[in-house]
Amino acid sequence: MEVNGQLVLTVLMGLFLIAVAAWLARVENWRSYTPLAGAGAVGSTEQYVSEEKPSGVIRWLTTVDHKDIGILYGAYGLIAFVVGGLMVVVMRLELADPASTLISNTFYNSLLTSHGITMLFLFGTPIIAAFSNYFIPLLIGADDMAFPRINAIAFWLLPPAALLIWAGFFPIPDVIPAQTAWTMYTPLSAGVGSGNQMNAGVDLMLLGLHLSGVSATMGAINFIATIFTERNEKVSWANLDIFSWTILTQSGLILFAFPLLGSAILMLLLDRNFDTMFFAVEGGAILWQHLFWFFGHPEVYILVLPPMGLVSLILPRFAGRRLFGFKFVVYSTLAIGVLSFGVWAHHMFATGMDPRLRASFMAVSMAIAIPSAVKTFNWITTMWNGKIRLTTPMLFCIGFVSNFIIGGVTGVFLASIPVDLVLHDTYYVVGHFHYIVMGAIAFAGFAGLYYWFPIYTGRMYQTTLGKWHFWLSMVGTNLTFFVMVLLGYGGMPRRYATYLPEFATLHQIATVGALILFVAQVIFVWNFVQSWLEGPKVEDGDPWDLADDDLVTSEWHWFDRKLQTAIADGGEEEAELATDGGERIDDSQSTSDVSSDGGDPVAETDATSDE
Amino acid sequence: MASKTFDKDTMLDLTVNMVPLVIILFFVVGFSVFNPFGFESLASGLQYGILIGSFVLLAALTYLSGKAIAGSEKTDTVYLPGQATVPGATPLHGEHEDAAAEIEESADAEAVESAEGTA
Numbered sequence: 164m165e166v167n168g169q170l171v172l173t174v175l176m177g178l179f180l181i182a183v184a185a186w187l188a189r190v191e192n193w194r195s196y197t198p199l200a201g202a203g204a205v206g207s208t209e210q211y212v213s214e215e216k217p218s219g220v221i222r223w224l225t226t227v228d229h230k231d232i233g234i235l236y237g238a239y240g241l242i243a244f245v246v247g248g249l250m251v252v253v254m255r256l257e258l259a260d261p262a263s264t265l266i267s268n269t270f271y272n273s274l275l276t277s278h279g280i281t282m283l284f285l286f287g288t289p290i291i292a293a294f295s296n297y298f299i300p301l302l303i304g305a306d307d308m309a310f311p312r313i314n315a316i317a318f319w320l321l322p323p324a325a326l327l328i329w330a331g332f333f334p335i336p337d338v339i340p341a342q343t344a345w346t347m348y349t350p351l352s353a354g355v356g357s358g359n360q361m362n363a364g365v366d367l368m369l370l371g372l373h374l375s376g377v378s379a380t381m382g383a384i385n386f387i388a389t390i391f392t393e394r395n396e397k398v399s400w401a402n403l404d405i406f407s408w409t410i411l412t413q414s415g416l417i418l419f420a421f422p423l424l425g426s427a428i429l430m431l432l433l434d435r436n437f438d439t440m441f442f443a444v445e446g447g448a449i450l451w452q453h454l455f456w457f458f459g460h461p462e463v464y465i466l467v468l469p470p471m472g473l474v475s476l477i478l479p480r481f482a483g484r485r486l487f488g489f490k491f492v493v494y495s496t497l498a499i500g501v502l503s504f505g506v507w508a509h510h511m512f513a514t515g516m517d518p519r520l521r522a523s524f525m526a527v528s529m530a531i532a533i534p535s536a537v538k539t540f541n542w543i544t545t546m547w548n549g550k551i552r553l554t555t556p557m558l559f560c561i562g563f564v565s566n567f568i569i570g571g572v573t574g575v576f577l578a579s580i581p582v583d584l585v586l587h588d589t590y591y592v593v594g595h596f597h598y599i600v601m602g603a604i605a606f607a608g609f610a611g612l613y614y615w616f617p618i619y620t621g622r623m624y625q626t627t628l629g630k631w632h633f634w635l636s637m638v639g640t641n642l643t644f645f646v647m648v649l650l651g652y653g654g655m656p657r658r659y660a661t662y663l664p665e666f667a668t669l670h671q672i673a674t675v676g677a678l679i680l681f682v683a684q685v686i687f688v689w690n691f692v693q694s695w696l697e698g699p700k701v702e703d704g705d706p707w708d709l710a711d712d713d714l715v716t717s718e719w720h721w722f723d724r725k726l727q728t729a730i731a732d733g734g735e736e737e738a739e740l741a742t743d744g745g746e747r748i749d750d751s752q753s754t755s756d757v758s759s760d761g762g763d764p765v766a767e768t769d770a771t772s773d774e
Numbered sequence: 775m776a777s778k779t780f781d782k783d784t785m786l787d788l789t790v791n792m793v794p795l796v797i798i799l800f801f802v803v804g805f806s807v808f809n810p811f812g813f814e815s816l817a818s819g820l821q822y823g824i825l826i827g828s829f830v831l832l833a834a835l836t837y838l839s840g841k842a843i844a845g846s847e848k849t850d851t852v853y854l855p856g857q858a859t860v861p862g863a864t865p866l867h868g869e870h871e872d873a874a875a876e877i878e879e880s881a882d883a884e885a886v887e888s889a890e891g892t893a
């Protein structure tokens with residue numbers, strides 16, 4: 164049974180890799196603007212996207228352009244989302260009945276571990292990096308990232324990280340997947356005892372996780388440097404957009420949190436392989452928990468702050484007005500950043516720690532709920548009496564707010580010690596954080612993907628499918644995770660492949676919800692890929708009509724000029740080449756005039772009269 | 775300078791971070807007054823360390839960011855966030871270099887305020 168499950172998964176993963184390779188090959192042909200379309204452009208030297216950019220696969224392997232790297236991050240994140248999603252579909256199917264019918268208990272634990280790590284580190288962080296890489300330089304009027312090559316290196320550390328993390332699933336003799344859960348608590352993760360976690364698969368997973376942390380840290384340093392030093396002179400601190408603020412805060416969190424995870428992982432690897440005793444001595448298990456959660460709690464805000472920024476940026480554009488209390492949102496973002504380092508032990512209330520210390524962590528956890536709540540009120544007030552347009556990105560933003568409220572409120576209850584002692588390690592916790600990671604973070608990611616779809620593809624997605632995607636996701640999320648909250652009240656413990664018969668109905672509802680979510684994501688992938696390849700071309704630099712309400716931001720202005728320069732030059736072939744030449748120059752001068760682009764006063768006037 | 779940067783509007787913006795600060799302060803006082811678990815130097819030290827450390831760091835960051843944001847509001851043209859490099863974007867309020875514009879400035883700021891409130 165176990166072997167079957169593994170095989171199925173391996174085959175699926177292989178199929179996806181092939182699909183991606185094929186997709187990249189097609190996208191590359193389309194994007195490289197070579198007149199000789201279809202001439203298998205695997206980096207033949209005569210073909211260039213622009214002066215400095217080769218075409219074909221070579222372009223993607225060598226690029227240091229922040230926009231290309233953003234697309235690479237996005238593709239990577241979405242592939243990881245598919246992998247992690249398929250893993251959980253198998254798990255939910257297994258949980259459709261109490262017995263272990265589909266997969267073994269150990270394989271369930273392996274999937275559970277990999278699902279968590281994949282979603283948090285290989286989907287969550289990279290999908291955020293996709294947006295920040297592509298759009299931060301455009302939003303702040305920078306030429307590119309401060310360190311373009313480090314940017315590329317940071318991305319290219321991720322594919323090996325994924326291979327290491329998933330290594331246990333590949334048919335390698337004697338290597339099995341880690342079953343430690345994403346929190347990797349010792350002594351289990353130290354390989355102690357009669358279990359099978361001394362296996363090299365766990366070491367490989369730890370190394371992969373470490374590598375992804377190195378990647379995230381390099382990215383964070385790059386963003387801090389970029390936002391501090393590469394801003395256009397007009398973009399003062401008072402003019403900085405909200406998404407850049409959240410990325411700046413997030414990068415600060417990464418800078419302090421990830422190195423600590425790296426060190427803790429190294430200590431664990433030493434314990435496993437070199438007989439050190441960091442986590443073996445008395446108090447070692449608690450030491451791990453402290454180290455892990457000192458990273459782990461900031462990590463959840465690392466994941467949620469930029470999505471909050473995306474929503475704060477996108478939601479007002481479809482409410483026809485500016486963000487209410489913009490500066491409240493900025494300051495509360497910074498407050499969350501600081502306070503998130505003072506709450507980690509709320510994950511450890513049940514460990515028997517000193518009650519005085521526990522009380523303090525409860526206090527700070529209550530305090531951190533305030534800035535989150537402030538933002539929620541800001542979003543709601545922004546929409547209040549606004550001119551709301553229920554486009555797909557807006558629907559996802561509203562879904563975000565709604566799910567974030569449930570996720571946040573359940574979090575505040577967990578932060579209260581007596582409540583937590585009852586609900587800790589039950590499905591209630593699983594419900595709480597999935598409302599946030601799926602219902603909020605992933606939703607904001609979708610909002611961003613739809614909102615900027617015209618910019619990075621030059622095309623429009625199919626709006627009806629987008630709405631189907633939203634509604635099915637919304638229903639699926641609430642069905643699945645609200646039921647988990649109820650399961651938690653009933654006392655269903657988390658991280659089990661089986662359950663008592665009394666929980667069957669609720670578990671079956673959760674499985675139905677997960678399948679609805681699955682269908683929704685199939686629609687999304689279809690819509691995304693099909694529209695990227697064949698969707699109607701966007702000819703308007705302001706496809707969302709933001710200019711009507713004076714809400715155009717820099718990246719749309721940049722996009723508008725990119726389109727204008729393409730049209731102004733006329734002539735198919737030339738126009739295409741010029742677009743990209745223009746694109747390259749554009750970057751450096753989204754800040755100044757267009758005139759250096761050679762005969763584009765037309766574009767310039769058009770752009771201004773547009774606004 | 776400090777009082778000029780931290781005028782009424784800026785202080786109003788910063789209230790959002792005062793609330794968590796006050797909550798932390800509340801618990802500091804609360805834990806001192808009602809102390810069912812007694813005093814023990816290490817545990818109590820950590821107990822107050824977490825609270826006071828968070829308080830100090832949050833206060834410091836709030837001060838610094840407030841200074842940076844309000845300061846650049848005084849010296850540079852202010853646009854809607856994300857619009858500074860869009861040609862033709864209307865500034866929220868313009869240059870405030872000359873002292874004569876002081877009165878106009880506060881009127882301006884109020885206009886922005888009310889626009890923010892009602893828009």
Ligand code: HEM
Pocket residue numbers: 346462463464466467509510528529531532535570571572574575576577578579583586587588592595596599600
């Ligand atoms: C509104 C503020 C929040 C509060 C007060 C809060 C509180 C808590 C508490 C006390 C727990 C521990 C429950 C237990 O294990 O017994 C918890 C778990 C968790 N929270 Fe939150 N939370 C908040 C927001 C968030 C956000 C924004 C995220 C994600 C971005 C998040 C993600 C998680 C995760 C992943 C766990 C489970 C970790 C694990 O044990 O695997 N929480 N939360």
Ligand SMILES: [Cu+2]
Pocket residue numbers: 459460463506507509510
């Ligand atoms: Cu936490």
